[in-house]
Amino acid sequence: MGRGGTESGWMTSALTTTAALHDLKAVVEEAKNVNLDDVPAPYSDNVKHALGKVKHITPHSTVEKINEARLALRVALDAMTVDLDQATIADLQTMVKAGKLTYEKLVHMYLARIDLYDKHTVKLNAVSVINPHAIASARHCDAAVRADASQAEGMFGIPVLIKDNIGTAAADGMPTTAGSIALANHYPERDAFVVTQLRKAGAIILGKTNLSEFANFITYGMWNGYSTLKGQVLNPYLPGVLNVGGSSSGSGAAGAAALAAITVGTETSGSILSPATKNSLVGLKPTVGLISRNGIIPLAHSQDTAGPMGRNVFDVAVLLTVMQGYDPGDQYVNMGVDNEIVVDEAYLKEHMKDYTAYLSKDGLKGKALGVYKSPDKENAPDLYAAFQKVLRVLEEQGANIVYAADGGDMEDELPAAPDTKVLFYDFKQDIEKYIHSQTKPILASDHQTVIKSLQDVIDYNARHLDVLKYGQTILQECAGYDMTPGSKDTLTAQEHRAADIRFSRKNGINYLLTKYSLDALIGFKEVTTMIAAMAGYPSITVPVGYHTAEGSNGLPIHLQITGDAFTEADLIGMGYALEQAAQVRIAPGMAVKDRLKALIDDAEATDASGKEVDAALAAYHSNFASQREVDEAADAIQKGTHSPNTFF
Structure with missing residues (x-):
């Protein structure tokens, strides 16, 4: 992948070992001039941890490892600023x-x-x-x-x-x-x-x-x-x-x-x-x-x-x-x-609005929210429990939760979605129109082939099947449609679009909003995505927690709120009020856990146990464990590690 020359220094892979070590030394000297006693933990701890990893760098280390150590220290130092x-x-x-x-x-x-x-x-x-x-x-x-x-x-x-x-x-x-x-x-x-x-x-x-x-x-x-x-x-x-x-x-x-x-x-x-x-x-x-x-x-x-x-x-x-x-x-x-x-x-x-004017903790007060679809209590009990918890938060913030007339989900009141191919018809005409509108030639990865149509895209891909990992069946299907004015496919596309609009608006979102006097529809797992997409209506999704069920890997849980056309201001107000009340989002740890996993496997192979193994397992399975926490867990489980001769 060509990166191009930039003054940012982003192309660290191009550095020689000598240059990489020089750059690392400069960041180390900067860190040594910081009084870490004046820096709150965990920021100071992260800097100390990054400096500790620098000690494992030697003149024989690869450029990749040298740069990784420098960048880890750089990011830790930057976090002390913001x-x-x-x-x-x-x-x-x-x-x-x-x-x-x-x-x-x-x-x-x-x-x-x-x-x-x-x-x-x-x-x-x-x-x-x-x-x-x-x-x-x-x-x-x-x-x-x-x-x-x-x-x-x-x-x-x-x-x-x-x-x-x-x-x-x-x-x-x-x-x-x-x-x-x-x-x-x-x-x-x-x-x-x-x-x-x-x-x-x-x-x-x-x-x-x-x-x-x-x-x-x-x-x-x-x-x-x-x-x-x-x-x-x-x-x-x-x-x-x-x-x-x-x-x-x-x-x-x-x-x-x-x-x-x-x-x-x-x-x-x-x-x-x-x-x-x-x-x-x-x-x-x-x-x-x-x-x-x-x-x-x-x-x-x-x-x-x-x-x-x-x-x-x-x-x-x-x-x-x-x-x-x-x-x-x-x-x-x-x-x-x-x-x-x-x-x-x-x-x-x-x-159009200045949406920041709608950022209010009272954004949910008096809002009527219709439950479009609830999680399955039997098959997804943790998700169902999380949904009930979110509903309580919404009510505590002044929202009125509304169910369908029979006490169930509002989705059940709607007709089945039409079996349409609007996206296929649109793509054929839209991508062709886009390509034809370009005043500069579109060149493929060989820097020579000029792309003038969707078929050119397909033909070029076909000549490079060694890298086309999943194929191009959708492109090939779309290429077969005739979207010239008055053609059978064009008329069918118009019929399909009209069916989508009837289903998603008059007989869908607007039907429910009007019947139950709602401000918006709510649900987990993007349940309103398809119908809102067909309608062209807005939705906001807000973090409300993380899965806790065994095997769920801590997958994020969100509440999705969907409204009528051009109700973004209301959605932002409701989303902000929910976010401020819930305060649940946690940044990802983004730790490399290969060493920790190997040590856990070794411990399990020898039936080792104890608080160190338990802590290591907890760090390994946590999506939020930082590199420092993962490394500390690995060090604890690997007792008596000998450090190599160091350069710094």
Whole structure:
């Protein structure tokens, strides 16, 4: 994967051993000048632990190990300035205003975390490319704040990672690939509208995130988070074990691991809500039309939207406020294809808001929430118990919980979903239109093949089956549709879309909201995702806990709240009130546990027992155990370890 030369030093693998040791020494000297007695634990403990690992570095260590030791120490030192796992965007701006942090320093902090967690230790593979101009942008923002401190507000100077199907202008030096080898060298002439909005607000585009290839619409049976071009994204809570969710997988993993202040994903049906849920993030899928799709590699214009993914509701509200905006180039929305609402400039401006104004702990008071679907009490007792607990929290915050007339789930009142293929029909015409609209040639991974159609994508993939791990059956199916005006497939597509709208709106969400006088529908496990996607209606997902059942691996649990069109402000208010009352989110530990696992296996093979073994097992099975805690558990179980001769 080509990284390109940047002034960030992100390409640590290119360093010689001598240079790597020199860089490590510089960070060690910085650490030695810190009075750790004045630093709260566990931050001081993490620095001491990182320094302890440096002692195992010798002149014969590999560059990889030297850099890993340097990065671990760098990240531990940075956390003493600001804990990026916990800090909100408001916290960062307060520090900048106070002169305790610069945007340039903040960018370097995130680059160090990306290097450590994405490329060295747990190897999340969430970030596909770094913006070579990120540091220059940060310096520009710092200069602006020195001239006027009031600039340090909102998204100004805040590093954000965006999904790699969102177009960035060629001048930035980052391709827009959708994870496809056929689009590996696609450099659009202009930014996507949402990128323009971010730049206008002063946000720093830190880079792009890996994703499920073509927004998970290339084939059946592909793992969430996999792309032929960039490989597999891992979930930071339990890499390689927990599902990372799709298709905004890299945005989910990067957000959870605090590789940027906040991330941007896109959704057609679940691609923001799913990875947000799997990675214990707040995800908001907006009403289709609130955020322009212009310049984003499409899946289906009927349902596509971009949206924010953050570690808290406040940050999501900040980002959504700047992402929204009327765009005459988003022709599908402006044509009023939803058959009910013509989203023209006047209509959209009337519904756009400053969502931070709705961040209230009273956001649930007086709200009527309909239970769309409850967890199965018999087959998922821990999930059912967690749901009942959340319902009590909602009621304590002033919400009224409403069940269907028969006392059951509201989903049971709705007709069966229609068997439609809207996404397939849309994709055929939308991807072709996108490719044909590009003024610069789209080059494949061989730097020679020019992609001019969906069939060209399929043909190029077919010549590289050695790397096309899961095939391309969906692409092949879509290529067979005739979407010319008046064709049989076009007429069928219109019928299918009309059926989706009837089911999801008039006979679905709006039916329930009206019948029971509801403000929103609620449920676990993304139960409203599909019907809200068909309707184009907004949803927010908020962390409310973690699975406790044996074998569940501590998978995050979320409450999803779905409302009517353009009710994002209400959803944010309700989500914020729930978040503040629950206060449950825990950052992932992101520890490499290979050594600990080997020691546990050895202990079990000899029937060893005791508190050290118990502690080791607890650390191994915890998604929240830090590298320091894992290493300490390993040291305890391995008594009398002899340290090698050291260089430092």
